[in-house]
Amino acid sequence: MTPHARMTLLVWALNTLGFIGYLAWLATCRERIMETREGVLYLLPCVVFLFVFACLWSARAREREAAIEAKENAWNEAHKP
Secondary structure, X not given: OOHHHHHHHHHHXXXXXXXXXXXXHHHHXXXXXXXXXXXXXXXXXXXXXXXXXXXXXXXXXXXXXXXXXXXXXXXXXXXXX
């Protein structure tokens, strides 16, 4: 496993644990966040967690596309007439 892959996995794990922890805290807090205008402020950190997930997901998709393209290019180079 490369250092980049380890770091990505670490960020995935920390972001997941943080998101689950924050949602658990929201679920157990005594305030009614959906009944007041100020309650929306408690939901704003969720946007940050989702943004990190989206960035990691798009980077993963680009890496897969690059690997597929490299594989196709190698096959084409090996089977040139």
